[in-house]
Every structure is written in structure tokens, then in C-alpha cells.
Amino acid sequence: MELRTLRYFVAVAEELHFGRAAVRLHMSQPPLSRAIKQLEADVGAELLLRSAAGVTLTPAGAALLDEARTLLDQADRARVRVAAAAGAATLTVGILGDGADPGATRLADAYRRRHPDVEVRVRDADLTDPTCGLRAGLVDVALTRGPFDETGLTVHRLRTDPVGAVLRADDPLAGRDHLELADLAGRRWFRFPDGTDPLWQSYWHGGEPREGPVVRAVQECLQAVLWNGTVGLMPLGHRPPGELVVVPLLDLAPNPVVVAWKAATPLVRSFARLATAAYRG
Numbered sequence: 242m243e244l245r246t247l248r249y250f251v252a253v254a255e256e257l258h259f260g261r262a263a264v265r266l267h268m269s270q271p272p273l274s275r276a277i278k279q280l281e282a283d284v285g286a287e288l289l290l291r292s293a294a295g296v297t298l299t300p301a302g303a304a305l306l307d308e309a310r311t312l313l314d315q316a317d318r319a320r321v322r323v324a325a326a327a328g329a330a331t332l333t334v335g336i337l338g339d340g341a342d343p344g345a346t347r348l349a350d351a352y353r354r355r356h357p358d359v360e361v362r363v364r365d366a367d368l369t370d371p372t373c374g375l376r377a378g379l380v381d382v383a384l385t386r387g388p389f390d391e392t393g394l395t396v397h398r399l400r401t402d403p404v405g406a407v408l409r410a411d412d413p414l415a416g417r418d419h420l421e422l423a424d425l426a427g428r429r430w431f432r433f434p435d436g437t438d439p440l441w442q443s444y445w446h447g448g449e450p451r452e453g454p455v456v457r458a459v460q461e462c463l464q465a466v467l468w469n470g471t472v473g474l475m476p477l478g479h480r481p482p483g484e485l486v487v488v489p490l491l492d493l494a495p496n497p498v499v500v501a502w503k504a505a506t507p508l509v510r511s512f513a514r515l516a517t518a519a520y521r522g
Contacts, residue, residue: 244316247309249276253289254306263289265395297450314514317507320364332508333362335373335380342478344400344498345384348496348519352512359508367457369434371374371441373443375501382509385477387497389438394501397513399520401495402476405487408465419489422447429453431465433471447493 252262253273264271281288283448298306336345341367350435364380368374373383377392387396406425408415414424415460433442453472454465467484475487476496500516502509 244313246276246280248506249273250288250304251309251313252300253277253296254302254309257297257298259291262307267395276444298491302391310514314511317511322358322508330356330359330508331362332359332382332512333358333364334512335364335375335382335383335385336366336386337366337371337373337383342498343356344436344520345429345515347422348384348512350514351515351519355511356508368459368462369437369457371438372501375503379444381504381506382500382502382512384500385498387499388440388444390440391501394503395505396499396501397517398497398499398518402478402497403489403495403497404474404493405477407463407467407473407475407487409423409470409482410484410486412470414488415486417488419491421492422449422490425472429469431471433457444496447474 249262249266252265253259256265259270259274263273266273272444277289284301284305286301288305290297290299319411330367339515349361352359364374366383366385371385371387372391373385374380375383378501387398387412406414406420414420417424425447430446430453432446432451432453434455434457454469456465458472462473462475463481465484466473467482474490474493475481477487479487481487498520500513502513
């Protein structure tokens with residue numbers, strides 16, 4: 242069994258969908274299917290059950306998934322140790338939003354334990370670039386939020402958070418138990434600069450063009466609400482200052498927290514796997 246084939250299998254087993262796995266691996270679906278069939282022939286067991294309803298793991302597939310993750314982790318750790326011995330073990334992580342998120346804290350602890358010799362450099366990004374500098378080559382991996390243009394990137398969802406409208410505490414709508422986007426029609430919103438990722442803008446603008454002050458950072462968003470009485474969106478897990486409130490929105494899809502990367506180096510792959518476990522906790 243080749244490590245590359247095991248990576249293919251893990252992607253399919255985690256996505257439970259050949260199409261999504263192929264996108265994640267930046268390859269077409271036919272060679273991926275052939276690789277999995279060859280792997281099944283090599284191990285002498287059916288690993289995946291394919292049906293119109295989707296893909297499920299067989300008992301043999303579940304057993305191999307555990308072993309494959311262990312083998313891939315060991316291979317990546319070996320590469321990391323070699324890089325550390327050569328003095329080249331660094332990882333630049335782009336972070337958008339709340340670095341104090343419990344998931345991010347657990348991830349930092351887990352990564353430090355797993356790779357004590359790796360120097361982690363953190364780049365705080367503003368709201369104008371949801372990829373945190375990934376496309377520009379400023380970071381190796383991004384811990385961020387969606388949605389954004391995923392072309393050329395591998396994006397793995399870690400969690401989704403419900404979203405609410407950020408309002409002044411004295412706003413007429415602030416005492417409501419919940420809101421819908423229609424309740425905010427005609428209001429001024431904080432908005433992002435021209436040229437910001439269209440998918441990102443559309444989500445945080447509630448799917449419509451908005452008028453209002455331009456902001457680039459979370460604190461600027463909050464100050465726009467406080468000083469101008471504008472409206473914006475925020476994940477419900479975040480607590481604004483006492484002068485502001487967040488009222489749940491019923492008709493907006495939850496916001497995904499994701500890990501994203503361009504080049505799947507051993508350090509990046511380890512980061513992604515540890516992130517998945519940290520955000521489950």
C-alpha cells in the first residue's frame with residue numbers, strides 16, 4: 242500500500258462521497274475510483290459500499306481508516322522531524338476572527354504537544370481577506386470562516402455557528418427573541434471594501450447589496466454599530482460589548498469555521514487533522 246493511495250482512501254472515507262473527495266484531492270473522480278478499487282484488491286476486502294444514497298464504510302474499511310490515519314500521521318511526523326533537524330520546521334498560520342475560540346486553544350495545545358520543535362508563526366487577518374493571505378502565499382494554512390471562493394484551495398469544515406444581527410442595546414429590535422432578514426430591510430449595514438470576495442460579502446450582507454460604513458476589522462464592525470446604529474452580523478458564540486446585543490437570525494444558514502490550505506505539506510496535513518479533532522472537542 243502506497244501512502245498516496247492511503248491518502249486517497251482517507252479522503253473518501255471522511256467525505257463519504259467520491260466527488261467531494263476528488264475536489265479535496267484536486268483530482269478527477271475516475272482515477273480516484275480506480276485507485277480505491279486497486280486498494281481493495283491489494284488488501285483483499287471491500288472497503289466502501291457504493292449506492293445511490295452515498296458511500297458507507299464496511300467493517301474492513303473502518304479498520305483500515307484507523308490504521309491509515311496512524312500510518313499517515315507517522316509518515317508526516319517523520320518528515321517533520323527531518324525538517325526540524327535541518328532547521329526548516331516553521332508553519333505560518335493565518336487566523337481570522339476570535340483566536341480565543343476554545344477550538345483554536347485546544348488546537349494550539351495539541352499542535353505544540355505533537356510538534357514541539359516547530360516554530361508556529363501567526364498572522365492575524367482582517368475581514369477583507371477570508372483566506373488570511375493564503376492565496377497571496379503569506380501563510381501556509383488558514384483557520385478562518387466561510388464562505389469564500391475555494392478555487393485552488395482545499396477547505397475542510399470544522400464546525401458551523403448560528404448567526405445573529407448585531408444591534409445597539411437601545412435599538413427597537415434589540416429586545417426580540419429572534420429576527421428574520423426581512424426585519425432588517427432598509428437599515429444601514431456595515432460593509433466590506435470593494436474587491437472583497439463576493440461570496441464572503443454576500444453572506445455577511447445577508448444576500449443583498451448594502452449601504453453603510455466600510456469596515457475592515459471586527460472592532461470596526463462593532464464601533465460602526467455603536468456610533469452609527471448600523472446593523473451587521475456576528476456568530477452567536479461571540480459576546481459584544483455591553484452596549485450591543487446579538488439577536489439570532491432564523492433565515493440565515495449557520496456560518497462554517499474551516500481550515501484551508503493550498504500545499505499539503507506534512508506540517509499542514511498534521512495541522513488539519515489536529516484541527517478536526519480539536520473542534521470536535
